[in-house]
Amino acid sequence: MxxxxxxxxxxxxxxxxxxxxxxxxxxxxxxxxxxxxxxFPIGLSAFMLIFSIFYLFQEWKNINRANxxxxxxxxxxxxxxxxxxxxxxxxxxxxxxxxxxxxxxxLFLGALLFTVNGIKKAVVNVIVAISFSFLSWxxxxxxxxxxxx
Numbered sequence: 587m588x589x590x591x592x593x594x595x596x597x598x599x600x601x602x603x604x605x606x607x608x609x610x611x612x613x614x615x616x617x618x619x620x621x622x623x624x625x626f627p628i629g630l631s632a633f634m635l636i637f638s639i640f641y642l643f644q645e646w647k648n649i650n651r652a653n654x655x656x657x658x659x660x661x662x663x664x665x666x667x668x669x670x671x672x673x674x675x676x677x678x679x680x681x682x683x684x685x686x687x688x689x690x691x692x693l694f695l696g697a698l699l700f701t702v703n704g705i706k707k708a709v710v711n712v713i714v715a716i717s718f719s720f721l722s723w724x725x726x727x728x729x730x731x732x733x734x735x
Contacts, residue, residue: 591649595642602638606631670701687726687734691719 609627614620659665678694692715699711726732 591645592642595638595645598638599635599642602631602634606635667701671698674698674701683735688719688723691722692716695719 606628609624609631612624612627614624615622674694674697678690681693682690684690695715695718696711699715700708703711723734727734
């Protein structure tokens with residue numbers, strides 16, 4: 587995890603250093619201030635280097651917080667909800683063409699709502715699944731004229 591989070595700031599530091607070295611090797615001007623063409627690329631590379639170093643420190647500081655967020659995500663019923671949502675989505679995709687938009691969407695939303703809310707809110711789950719599915723079908727089919735299976 588650390589390599590992924592710190593990879594971009596390290597890449598930006600190396601990139602800005604290469605631009606800084608390349609900027610210092612630019613030819614000097616023949617007319618006017620001989621260092622004139624060097625100011626802008628060197629300044630831009632220096633700013634990029636400074637902000638990349640700040641970015642590296644910020645990511646280093648946030649690594650432990652990100653690890654705690656991932657640990658909290660993997661605790662409790664969250665992994666179960668994620669897996670069931672993916673499974674319900676796959677089943678929804680498989681039955682969508684066979685039984686049509688309205689019925690498959692009612693079943694999909696009903697399954698999701700019962701998984702998240704539980705059996706205690708069965709009436710609300712059924713009302714939301716049916717009304718949302720019907721309103722979506724009505725909006726697409728009737729109002730927008732989109733042909734749904």
